Amino acid sequence: MAGGIRAPLYAHKGEYDAADFRTALSDLRGSNVGVIPGTDGDGLKVTAVAGSSARVAVAGGRAWVPLTKAGVRDNRQAHYVDLPSPGVVFNLGTSSATADRYDLIVARVTDDNDVSPYVEVPLAGFAPGLMSAGWTIDVVRGVDGGGTPAVTFESFLVLARVKVRKGATSLQAADVEDLRFSTTGQGDPTALSPLRTAPGQSVASVASAQARGGLIYSTDEDRLYYKGATDAKPIVNRAVMMGQTGRGSSGWWGVDGPDTNMSGVVLRFDGAAAPYDRIGILNYQIRVGGPADREGWHSIWTFSDTTLYWESLRMYEHTNSGLSPHAGAVHVLIPKNRPLKVWHALHAQLGFCYFDEWQSYSQMVIMPAE
Numbered sequence: 426m427a428g429g430i431r432a433p434l435y436a437h438k439g440e441y442d443a444a445d446f447r448t449a450l451s452d453l454r455g456s457n458v459g460v461i462p463g464t465d466g467d468g469l470k471v472t473a474v475a476g477s478s479a480r481v482a483v484a485g486g487r488a489w490v491p492l493t494k495a496g497v498r499d500n501r502q503a504h505y506v507d508l509p510s511p512g513v514v515f516n517l518g519t520s521s522a523t524a525d526r527y528d529l530i531v532a533r534v535t536d537d538n539d540v541s542p543y544v545e546v547p548l549a550g551f552a553p554g555l556m557s558a559g560w561t562i563d564v565v566r567g568v569d570g571g572g573t574p575a576v577t578f579e580s581f582l583v584l585a586r587v588k589v590r591k592g593a594t595s596l597q598a599a600d601v602e603d604l605r606f607s608t609t610g611q612g613d614p615t616a617l618s619p620l621r622t623a624p625g626q627s628v629a630s631v632a633s634a635q636a637r638g639g640l641i642y643s644t645d646e647d648r649l650y651y652k653g654a655t656d657a658k659p660i661v662n663r664a665v666m667m668g669q670t671g672r673g674s675s676g677w678w679g680v681d682g683p684d685t686n687m688s689g690v691v692l693r694f695d696g697a698a699a700p701y702d703r704i705g706i707l708n709y710q711i712r713v714g715g716p717a718d719r720e721g722w723h724s725i726w727t728f729s730d731t732t733l734y735w736e737s738l739r740m741y742e743h744t745n746s747g748l749s750p751h752a753g754a755v756h757v758l759i760p761k762n763r764p765l766k767v768w769h770a771l772h773a774q775l776g777f778c779y780f781d782e783w784q785s786y787s788q789m790v791i792m793p794a795e
Contacts, residue, residue, distance in 0.1 A: 426583050427518045435716060444653060446790050449769050458489045458503050458605065459488060459489065459606065459636075460486060460582065460605040461486065461489070463489060463604070464743045466637070467484050468484065468486025468488070469483060469485075469486035469487075469508060469532065469605060469742075470483070470486070470584075470603065471486055471584050471597070471601055472484070472601060473587075473597055474744050475595050476516055477596075479518070479520060479587075479588060479595065479596050480514060480515065480516050480518040480596065480727065481517060481530060481596065482513070482582065483530065483562050484510070484511070485509050485511055486508055487505070487506065487508070488506050488532055488702075489503040489504070489505055489506075490503055490532060490560070490582050491503050492580055493580045493581075496579070504534040506534065508532075508562070508704070511754065515545070517564060517566075517589055517596075518534035518536075518564075518589070519568075519591075520564055520591060520593045521569040521592075523569065523570075524569040524570035525569075525589065526568065526588070526591075527567040527572060527586055527588055527589070528565065528566050528571050528589060529564070529571050529573065529576065529583055529586055529587075530562065530564060530583075530584045530587060530602040530792075531562070531565060531567040531576065531581045531582060532563075532581065532584060533561060533578060533582075534581070535731065538548065539643060541608070546767045555781040562584075562751060573586060573589050582605075584603075584604065584605050585602060585603055585604055586589045586601075586604055587601050587606070588602075597695050606637065613632040619641065619649075620634060620639070620641045621641075621642045621644060622642070622643050622644050623644065626644070628641055628650050629657065632652055632656055632657040635657070638654045639651065640652075640660075642752050644654075648660075651793065653793065661755055662767065669743045675717065678773065678776040678778075679701065679723060679773020679774075679777075679780070680776060681776055683770035683771070685771045687730070687775075688770065689726075689770035690769070691711065691769055691770060691771045692709070692711065692768065692769045692785065693766070693768040693769075694763030694765060694766075694787075694789055694790075695764070696764065697760075697765065698761075698763055698764045699723055699735050699793075700761055701761050702758060702760060702791055703761075704756065704757070704758060704759070704767075704791070704792050705758075705759050705789050705790070705791050706789065706790045706791075706792075707755050707756075707757065707767070707787075707788070708787070708789075709751075709755065709769060710751070710784075710786060711725050711750060711751045711752075711769060711771070711781075711782030711785040711786075712748075712775070712780075712781040713748045713750070713771065713779060713781055714744075714778060715744040716744060716750065716777055717744055718744070719743070719744050719777040720741070720744065721742075721773060721774030721778070722739050722740065723750065723751075723771070723772060723774065723778050724737045724738065724770060724771070725731070725737040725769050725770070725772070725775075726769065726772055727757065727770075728757075728768050728769075729757035729758060729766070729767045730760055730766050731760070732758070734755055734758075736772070744778065748785075767789060
């Protein structure tokens with residue numbers, strides 16, 4: 426086709442109807458509906474165009490528009506639409522002299538029962554609402570002085586809400602609210618479908634096809650990623666090293682007061698820095714021992730980088746009676762651009778007890794905090 430607005434993918438050949446074909450396509454698209462972001466996330470994005478009137482531009486892009494009939498949305502079926510680049514530019518209605526107005530920019534499709542012939546609409550001659558059997562970009566005009574207008578037709582996606590200010594002769598960037606990826610825009614709560622890499626395929630190579638907030642499973646790593654604002658980040662990082670460290674007087678034996686210099690460290694996680702904050706969730710059980718006829722206070726302190734996050738219940742005990750283990754859970758922040766350094770330290774009054782490495786452990790799950 427020479428550049429124009431394309432119809433939904435229908436097949437009417439006597440053997441399969443549109444619903445059959447769309448169901449087959451939905452098996453390919455999974456449960457995703459809404460705008461397909463594209464490499465730069467600009468698919469079908471609406472922007473203001475400075476000029477002598479209220480003008481907006483809709484970038485080229487693709488989307489799955491969820492099917493709605495008689496007010497009921499069918500998450501299993503959707504219309505596929507494709508607006509070729511560079512998209513379209515058109516004027517909104519004249520602004521009011523007395524009150525602001527809100528208009529909605531939508532992508533909408535016709536119903537299967539619309540049998541009027543489909544006619545390609547050249548982009549150069551495009552106007553909103555120019556509807557034949559197929560689909561279009563349309564404007565739902567609001568009421569002067571009113572709020573967001575209601576959409577009265579079915580099978581649509583809201584792309585943006587535009588504030589047409591009273592007396593304005595052009596739009597500003599701040600007047601256009603992007604709703605392509607919101608629940609308001611999609612009108613559908615369907616969860617984003619996860620993507621899976623093929624063997625030998627990198628996560629980065631498929632990340633551009635996933636929307637922000639979506640999941641990507643790495644086949645080679647057996648690890649799950651999620652798509653953030655710019656790239657895919659692992660949901661669970663593996664710490665490089667975990668183990669008892671430093672058996673000297675500041676490690677094997679507890680210290681009166683652990684500090685940021687890692688005095689009394691007994692278990693430690695190390696790893697590389699990341700350009701975003703992360704949350705570490707730790708579960709641990711740490712046993713202590715000591716020579717007979719000694720007593721005092723003991724507890725476990727948990728640090729991330731140089732910050733103390735938690736001290737376990739402090740106990741006063743005599744080694745002859747046996748020492749209670751420390752068990753607990755703690756949530757820490759791993760600051761961005763700082764190496765991963767999360768560690769447990771043993772507080773033991775006057776160094777009266779020591780770390781029992783054979784019956785102690787700690788485990789940590791690390792998630793992006795974005």
